[in-house]
């Protein structure tokens with residue numbers, strides 16, 4: 001079921017439009033601002049992910065994954081409680097809204113050595129599906145942008161896939177994750193933070 005929905009959403013996805021869109025934001029963003037901030041970059045709590053620069057189809061996919069339990073809210077149960085109340089129309093409106101906002105640069109520290117190793121690991125295992133938010137093919141990519149995502153959130157999300165607390169929606173990603181060696185996760189997190 002879920003896999004079919006992912007593919008349907010991906011096929012329906014349109015080109016990412018990057019423009020400030022606070023003015024015509026749907027009223028329901030009020031339910032998200034306390035954690036994700038008006039601009040979607042988060043309010044400084046680093047386990048809250050940046051939710052801008054993600055194509056609408058993927059934002060929808062993530063929200064449905066929280067709604068139906070494929071993703072658990074390990075750090076903040078209120079995220080899942082909020083999403084449980086959203087209608088299909090709310091989810092479509094929110095995905096459209098946040099997909100139009102540009103992802104800001106992070107200003108988080110990173111280690112140059114780890115960045116170089118992370119870039120290699122990314123190129124080998126992840127680049128096929130995960131491209132940067134301003135990449136021309138971002139709307140067609142199977143995975144969504146990890147470049148510029150908060151390191152604390154990425155570390156948590158990768159650990160959740162590895163220990164099985166977050167379900168993989170795509171078997172091919174699991175196959176790549178299984179190839180990671182000791183230290184690769186930290187290298188990847190530093191590489192994505194350097195964007």
Ligand code: HEC
Nearest residue numbers: 031032035047048049062072073074075076078079082094
């Ligand atoms: C109480 C704080 C809180 C509220 C309110 C909240 N979120 Fe979240 N959001 C989070 C946290 C924390 C996560 C990471 C959850 C996890 O995977 O454990 C998250 C994850 C997400 C993700 C996944 C991003 C990714 O990169 O995979 C999306 C999309 C999202 N939230 C959108 C929303 C929307 C839209 C709303 C409003 C309807 C909302 N959130 C309300 C804290 C919040």
Ligand code: HEC
Nearest residue numbers: 125126129142143144157158168169170172173176177188
């Ligand atoms: C075959 C395509 C594919 C490959 C290869 C792939 N991924 Fe993914 N990735 C996805 C898809 C699709 C999702 C969203 C669905 C899901 O949660 O399973 C995703 C989700 C993620 C997320 C969650 C993002 C968020 O904001 O919550 C992370 C982190 C991630 N991938 C990291 C990686 C890393 C690191 C690699 C390389 C070791 C990788 N992926 C390889 C397709 C892929």
